[in-house]
Amino acid sequence: MLNSPIQTFLDELHLKFQPLKEGVLPNYIPELAKANPDWFGICVVTADGQIYQAGDCDQLFTIQSISKAFVYGMALEDRGRDYVLTRVGVEPTGDAFNSIQVDEVSKRPYNPMVNAGAIATTSLIKGIDPTERLNRMLDMFQRYVGRDLFVDMSVFTSERSTGHRNRAMAHLMLNFGMIEPNIDEALDLYFQQCSVMVNCQDLAVMAATLANCGINPISKARAVESRYVRNILTIMYTCGMYNFAGEWAYTVGLPAKSGVSGGIIAVAPHKMGIAVFSPLLDSHGSSVRGLKVCEEISEQFGLHLFDLRADIAREEGLGARG
Numbered sequence: 643m644l645n646s647p648i649q650t651f652l653d654e655l656h657l658k659f660q661p662l663k664e665g666v667l668p669n670y671i672p673e674l675a676k677a678n679p680d681w682f683g684i685c686v687v688t689a690d691g692q693i694y695q696a697g698d699c700d701q702l703f704t705i706q707s708i709s710k711a712f713v714y715g716m717a718l719e720d721r722g723r724d725y726v727l728t729r730v731g732v733e734p735t736g737d738a739f740n741s742i743q744v745d746e747v748s749k750r751p752y753n754p755m756v757n758a759g760a761i762a763t764t765s766l767i768k769g770i771d772p773t774e775r776l777n778r779m780l781d782m783f784q785r786y787v788g789r790d791l792f793v794d795m796s797v798f799t800s801e802r803s804t805g806h807r808n809r810a811m812a813h814l815m816l817n818f819g820m821i822e823p824n825i826d827e828a829l830d831l832y833f834q835q836c837s838v839m840v841n842c843q844d845l846a847v848m849a850a851t852l853a854n855c856g857i858n859p860i861s862k863a864r865a866v867e868s869r870y871v872r873n874i875l876t877i878m879y880t881c882g883m884y885n886f887a888g889e890w891a892y893t894v895g896l897p898a899k900s901g902v903s904g905g906i907i908a909v910a911p912h913k914m915g916i917a918v919f920s921p922l923l924d925s926h927g928s929s930v931r932g933l934k935v936c937e938e939i940s941e942q943f944g945l946h947l948f949d950l951r952a953d954i955a956r957e958e959g960l961g962a963r964g
C-alpha cells in the first residue's frame with residue numbers, strides 16, 4: 643500500500659462515513675440478513691495495478707448482482723453480440739431490480755442488470771452440463787480477480803429455496819420463448835453466480851480490469867475480449883444502478899454496479915476501479931455508505947465522464963480544475 647493522495651483520501655472517507663448507520667440489511671434472502679452492519683471497506687485499484695484500501699477489504703461476502711455485468715461479458719463471448727441482443731435488451735427501466743416486466747413487443751427482458759435479464763443472460767452460458775457451466779463461470783471470475791473463488795453454499799441454498807420471484811420471472815420468459823426449457827438449471831447457475839464469495843479488493847481488481855480494457859492490471863491475464871468491454875460498461879452506465887441509474891449518472895458519472903449484499907463497483911476508464919463494501923442498503927438496494935464514498939471519490943479526482951474541466955485545464959496548461 644502506498645502513501646499517496648488517494649490513500650489519504652480513502653482513510654478520510656472511511657473515518658467520515660463509518661458512523662453513518664442509515665439503511666437496512668436485506669431480509670428477502672435470509673442469509674444476507676446475518677451480515678454485520680458495521681462492515682465497511684473501500685478499495686481503489688488503478689489501471690496500472692496500484693492498490694489502495696481502507697477498512698474491511700478482506701471480509702468475504704457474496705458478489706450478488708455485481709456478477710451480472712461480468713456474466714453479460716461472458717454471454718457476449720459465448721454467443722456473440724447479435725444473438726445476445728435477440729434475448730436481452732439494452733434499455734434502462736425505471737423499475738426496481740426484481741421487476742417482473744418484459745418488453746411488450748419483443749418480449750425480451752429490458753436489460754441484463756435487472757433480475758429477469760440477468761437470468762436470461764445466464765441461460766446463454768455454454769457448457770455440456772451444469773458442472774461445466776459453473777466451472778467456466780468460476781474460471782471467468784477468477785481471471786478478473788486473479789485468485790481461486792468458490793460459491794457459498796448457505797447463501798446459494800437460501801436464495802434457491804426462497805427465490806420464488808426469480809423463478810416466476812424465468813417461467814414468464816419461458817412462456818415467451820425467451821429462454822430454453824431447462825429453467826431450473828439456469829436458475830441454479832444464476833443463484834450460484836450471485837453466491838460467489840469475494841472481498842472488496844477482489845471487486846476493485848475486477849473493476850480495474852474493465853478500466854484496463856479487459857486485462858487484469860495485476861496478473862496481466864486477459865479476462866474478457868476487449869471488443870465487449872464497451873458493451874459491459876455501457877450497460878453498467880445506463881442500467882447498473884437500477885432505478886437510481888439516472889441520478890447516479892448525473893452525480894457520479896461512472897459505469898457502476900451494485901449488489902444487494904452491500905458491494906458497489908465503479909469504473910473510471912483508463913484510470914481506476916473503485917469498490918466499496920458496506921451492507922446497509924437504501925430503498926433501491928444499494929449500499930448507503932457505498933453511494934456516498936463513490937460520489938466523493940468521483941468529485942475529488944474529477945472522474946465524472948463528462949467533467950471536461952480537467953481536460954480543458956490540461957490543454958490550457960493551467961494544471962488544475964477550474
Ligand code: GLU
Nearest residue numbers: 706707739757836901902
Ligand atoms: N441474487 C439477488 C436476487 O436475485 C441479486 C439482487 C441484487 O444484488 O441486486 O434477488
